[in-house]
Amino acid sequence: MSNSSALGPLLHCSFAPETRTSFLFLLMILEVVVGLPGNLLALWIFCFRMKIWKPHAVFLFNLMLSDLLLLACVPFRIDTHLRGDHWIYGDAFCRINLFMLAVNRSASIGFMTAVVVNRYFKVLYPLHCISLMPSRHAIRLSVLIWFLVMIFRIPLLTADLLHHKGNRSICRSFASYENPPLAISLHYVAYVAEFILPWLVLMFCSVRIVWFLKKQEQIVQQRKFKSAIRSVAAINVVFTLCFLPAIVTGLSSLAIKRFRPQDCEAFGRMALVFMVSIGLTYLNSSLDPVIYTFSSSMFRTALRNVFKRTRK
Numbered sequence: 001m002s003n004s005s006a007l008g009p010l011l012h013c014s015f016a017p018e019t020r021t022s023f024l025f026l027l028m029i030l031e032v033v034v035g036l037p038g039n040l041l042a043l044w045i046f047c048f049r050m051k052i053w054k055p056h057a058v059f060l061f062n063l064m065l066s067d068l069l070l071l072a073c074v075p076f077r078i079d080t081h082l083r084g085d086h087w088i089y090g091d092a093f094c095r096i097n098l099f100m101l102a103v104n105r106s107a108s109i110g111f112m113t114a115v116v117v118n119r120y121f122k123v124l125y126p127l128h129c130i131s132l133m134p135s136r137h138a139i140r141l142s143v144l145i146w147f148l149v150m151i152f153r154i155p156l157l158t159a160d161l162l163h164h165k166g167n168r169s170i171c172r173s174f175a176s177y178e179n180p181p182l183a184i185s186l187h188y189v190a191y192v193a194e195f196i197l198p199w200l201v202l203m204f205c206s207v208r209i210v211w212f213l214k215k216q217e218q219i220v221q222q223r224k225f226k227s228a229i230r231s232v233a234a235i236n237v238v239f240t241l242c243f244l245p246a247i248v249t250g251l252s253s254l255a256i257k258r259f260r261p262q263d264c265e266a267f268g269r270m271a272l273v274f275m276v277s278i279g280l281t282y283l284n285s286s287l288d289p290v291i292y293t294f295s296s297s298m299f300r301t302a303l304r305n306v307f308k309r310t311r312k
Contacts, residue, residue, distance in 0.1 A: 035286030055138030067285035155183030
């Protein structure tokens with residue numbers, strides 16, 4: 001049987017899993033209402049109040065940029081949700097929207113990892129060349145991260161992502177294809193790998209930093225080392241909370257499809273939980289301003305000055 005038809009790619013169990021829930025709708029609204037103002041404030045602080053651009057600040061700026069671009073795409077998902085999961089913006093913008101969501105989610109993960117690795121070397125190996133990296137090298141590394149995440153998500157621009165169910169057009173990158181095309185299979189592999197590998201790096205760096213500082217309690221009292229612990233802890237909590245559920249439920253959906261292919265009811269329930277978990281990944285971009293605050297003393301100082309002037 002052909003992998004596609006005039007109506008689009010064939011779906012497992014001959015249906016597109018239902019994704020409309022009040023929780024998902026309210027979650028996306030919350031993410032936009034909280035995340036956009038927080039990241040716009042961060043953008044203003046980075047552009048007009050940050051006077052010294054160390055590598056750490058360069059990575060945080062790019063993290064903020066990826067969050068802002070991702071959150072700018074979420075209103076289209078909210079609108080589609082309100083229309084009964086019906087996409088009205090056409091095939092080309094469906095691909096662009098999903099490409100932007102995926103690229104900026106991947107970039108956010110990449111720059112969170114860069115922040116933690118930067119902290120790791122600053123604490124454990126202060127004289128290492130990575131710790132002494134000039135800002136221009138951090139900018140080049142940031143450009144490389146953007147380039148790589150875009151390259152890995154190009155399949156989303158080439159695949160047929162608009163599915164048809166009755167009179168609805170459904171725009172998803174995580175539809176359960178009967179036989180996924182190569183581009184979508186690569187997208188799935190990149191999605192899992194971009195969580196597992198950075199998560200292992202984050203856990204390793206966190207354990208090493210805490211273990212090192214516990215052995216040298218006198219330095220823990222120093223402000224910069226307390227800041228490092230807060231920064232790494234905030235990133236780990238946000239990363240795990242926002243991304244782990246989508247990985248677990250996504251792999252569970254694939255397991256049901258692989259080992260219980262006729263159990264469409266179980267597959268539909270797990271697919272629904274997975275799509276809600278995908279919505280939870282957007283929450284990362286709303287919570288990242290917490291990371292800027294914990295990670296950069298210059299950002300905290302600029303933020304305090306903003307609020308002091310507001311009170312006057």
